[in-house]
Amino acid sequence: MRTNTTLVINSKGGSGKTTVTTNLASYFATKRVPTAVMDYDPQGSTLEWLKQRPSLAPRIHGANAAVQKTGLRSIGMHVPEGTRQLVIDGPAGASGLLLQEMVARSHAILVPVQPSAIDIHATANFVRDLLLIGRVRGRNIRLAVVANRVRRSTPVYQPLERFLKSLGLPFLTRLADSEVFVQAAESGLGIFELDPASCVAEREQFMPIVEWADPDSRGDSKVVTLSRPSWASGRT
Ligand SMILES: Nc1ncnc2c1ncn2[C@@H]1O[C@H](COP(=O)(O)OP(=O)(O)OP(=O)(O)O)[C@@H](O)[C@H]1O
């Protein structure tokens, strides 16, 4: 069976790439799907998250694809055979050949964006670049945008929504600005591995991302394990 690869990227720093990557990978892992993350970011935030992951949590393989100081790649770029879901954490500011390389590996691209006029403007330009430089359409790669760190329902996304609509691209969901994402990040977990009572709304908001990234998982939303896994007890 092929590896389904989802690239999470935005040229804008701090938009939520690592947050979406780690939560998506952790969701697949909790479903016992062989899952890997690939970190293209020299900051290595996703690989750092993986180091914090409890040893009994469902395993996620970490691959390091960041360009090293030597200009070369790490030998740890390999993804194990049999990986069903690969989630790639892209670096801020990626362009040119590196962007093309990441896009060429992917079946779907998720672009998280924060609710500020500057971020929205930068994201619209980035989506344009993806379509042109990344030749996303020519390669039949799906692309969608996710609003992240939304505090309340504001009309701030309207220009972006109009822009996406004009391109026929979906605006998938709005993730709240919520402490549970920070908690999960600190403990090497995802929101689907925290105490469900603490993150019902966040899980609901995240499910459209799962269903979009892996169309085969549609319907799984009904069977999301709402109980707290035994190995997570005492950690959240
Ligand atoms: N929905 C959210 N609610 C609360 N905090 C969030 C949320 N999304 C992201 N954060 C926090 O915002 C910060 C930036 O998020 P994240 O690291 O995911 O962005 P990034 O796009 O990967 O950044 P970079 O460009 O530096 O790689 C982190 O501290 C993260 O925990």
Ligand SMILES: [Mg+2]
């Ligand atoms: Mg990051």
